[in-house]
Amino acid sequence: MNQNRRDLLKGTIIGSGALIAGAAHAKPEPKGKPKPETYDVVVVGAGFAGMCAALEAAEKGAKTVLLEKMGRPDGTTVYSSGWIAAVGSRFQKNHPEDSKEAFFNDMMKLSGYHSDPELVKVYADEAGDGIDWLADHGTPFFLWENLPAPELSRCVISPGEGISGGSKLLRCLMAALDKAGVKIHYNTKAVHLIKNDKWEVEGVECLTPEGPKHYRAKGGVILTTGGYGANEAMVAQYIGAWAAKLIVRGSPWITGENLLLASEVHAKLVNMDQFYAGPITPTGHANPSPLMHAGYGIQVGTNGKRFVPETWLQVPKAKAIAERTPDNRSFMLIGQDADANDNILSNTIERFGRLGYKVPKGDTIEEVAKAAGVDPVALAETVKEFNAAVKAGKAKELDPPYEYETPHALETGPYYMVPAAGGMASTMGGPKIDKDARVVNFEMKPIPGLYAAGAAAGGLWYQDDIGGNQLGGGMVFGRVAARHAAARAKASKAAK
Known part of the structure; x- marks a missing residue:
């Protein structure tokens, strides 16, 4: 896939990566802190998955905020070509020979049948609708047809028009978020989950230029921080010392906050040695x-x-x-x-x-x-x-x-x-999610109030994938997580 890596989103890449550390226990909110900001849904990480989640949550009536540790959206999506793999979208109506079942089978085969089939089925069922949803929000697409298997006519692409296709996706979503009234809080780094005595996740503690800040979430916190590919220590630990030689193809700020945060509530981590690779110049x-x-x-x-x-x-x-x-x-x-x-x-x-x-x-x-x-x-x-x-x-x-x-x-x-x-390019392992994008614990039980999507989640991808699956997974499960968290916030309000 061709990737335009100079004309990215405007702005300067600043900030620092997180080093791997022992997971500190999440704890109830300390006394004496300023009154936290309260939302229905809090999304952590303003990449493609996070923007899809925030927009979907807002459209489901949830008061939503999107948090980003850098001064601008600066995840791996910015460096991508903007491919999304799907079947059944309006752009693929001239290809009735393909099917969700065939799509599912090809994705499972590429994973060596290690991917969670329940998650892959959700992807196959919802990706086409997701493409149409993005198009309805102003995202331009064209279909790259008749590629060699398994891509076939499944790759819907956002033309960059002078920037990378991934940057185009984000710009269109940012415009949609602005229209929906969803704020993005930049330079806001999530460092701890806030939980109650039952270990239900109720929010996230962040570092900001003004000092610590707490964001409470009635429906849930959605982790969309990406993986850990730019964290050399984590790469060496989970994949091997040889992999630390790999050159980071995407953002240098994808440093494993999903693992550090989810581990605070004993999330089950899966497929940690798996990653998506590709050649690049030295x-x-x-x-x-x-x-x-x-x-x-x-x-x-x-x-x-x-x-x-x-x-x-x-x-x-x-x-x-x-x-x-x-x-x-x-x-x-x-x-x-x-x-x-x-x-x-x-x-x-x-x-x-x-x-x-x-x-x-x-x-x-x-x-x-x-x-x-x-x-x-x-x-x-x-x-x-x-x-x-x-x-x-x-x-x-x-x-x-x-x-x-x-x-x-x-x-x-x-x-x-x-x-x-x-x-x-990106790591495939992370906190295991179920079909509702809920993060599960060691006993495979959902952790109330914690969700994950995109490269911040584990269980969907293993070994290899169809071109465009990475962005597609962020889109599908970002929206799934948002729907579930928004419904949980609504139920919480009704109970009171």
């Missing part, structure tokens, strides 16, 4: 993925040798770069003949240039190797072996196998070495 934020799957060239490490099947999709390939190379560095060696494929090489080089990254170039294999800092003798030998196998029709017998059906020998210069490191 410096900057240029995404080489489109070129890497064009069927041209070979992928080599800094030692000049192939180390991974080029046909692997971006998630396993990104993980392999970090795991199989000593420095999480690799290059896609590609020749000028790749432009026969819709000018994909020229387009990539031009896009990298706009993002400030100059792709190493050379008229010969040795020359391009030197430009990239790769052993020229080793790379020349790798190319010689590859070309011979291609001409003999034995590319699939190479180690690792080169499995494109129509391989192309590397004989047409100039040559380019397109850099690709393994990148961390």
Whole structure:
């Protein structure tokens, strides 16, 4: 997926990431504090999931506030291409061949059947309606049709129009929130959950520039803070030390507050070693993925040798770069003949240039190797072996196998070495939620008043997903959580 990472939401990224720490016990509100602000629903984290939750809650009649620790919306959505995976939306009416059942089956298969089927079913059932709901609130979409399986015609995209598609989604939601009268309180960092003697969550304590502040929630607190991919200590703890080499592809402020807060009430954490990965440049934020799957060239490490099947999709390939190379560095060696494929090489080089990254170039294999800092003798030998196998029709017998059906020998210069490191896009683990987006405890019982959605929740995704599932999960379960919390606030008022 192409990602525009320069023209993001206006503003300067400021703030600091949270380091992992032992979870402090949530406690009743201390005496002597200023009178807290009271709402029906409190949403923590102004990303895509949080904005969907806040808007849905407000439209269900709940007095709602949205809290954000940074000075602007600055989560991973800003860096995304704005894809949402769904079936059954108004944009997909010309594709009756697809179905919610087939959608469900494909998502479960990609997860290795580890995802919670109850959650995946909710996603399959509600994603199409969610797309229409966003469109009704002014979000532009177009459908990218007839992609290879499992994307098919399931990817509805918000065109960035000069900014990233994810930024466009947020801008449209911010306008809708403003119209609905929902306030976003920036520079407001949630640090503790407020609970009563029954361990029912009643609000959240925050740090603000003016000092500590308490936000009470009659219906519930919804965690939409994202995951922990930018917290190196948590990544090393839950995934492994090797994963700490991964380059953060999204926001540097997604630092695990969902885990710290939910652990205060003994939330069950699941799928903590799972994450969504993708290639990225070692410096900057240029995404080489489109070129890497064009069927041209070979992928080599800094030692000049192939180390991974080029046909692997971006998630396993990104993980392999970090795991199989000593420095999480690799290059896609590609020749000028790749432009026969819709000018994909020229387009990539031009896009990298706009993002400030100059792709190493050379008229010969040795020359391009030197430009990239790769052993020229080793790379020349790798190319010689590859070309011979291609001409003999034995590319699939190479180690690792080169499995494109129509391989192309590397004989047409100039040559380019397109850099690709393994990148961390988002984590998949977190506090386990049920079908109502309620966070559950170790005994799998819902924790009253606590909800989670998006990358702040666990149980929905595992191993891999369909392009657009991450944003789709935030949309679906943000709305589910909001409906349930709003209804809980209404019931609380009626009981009094």
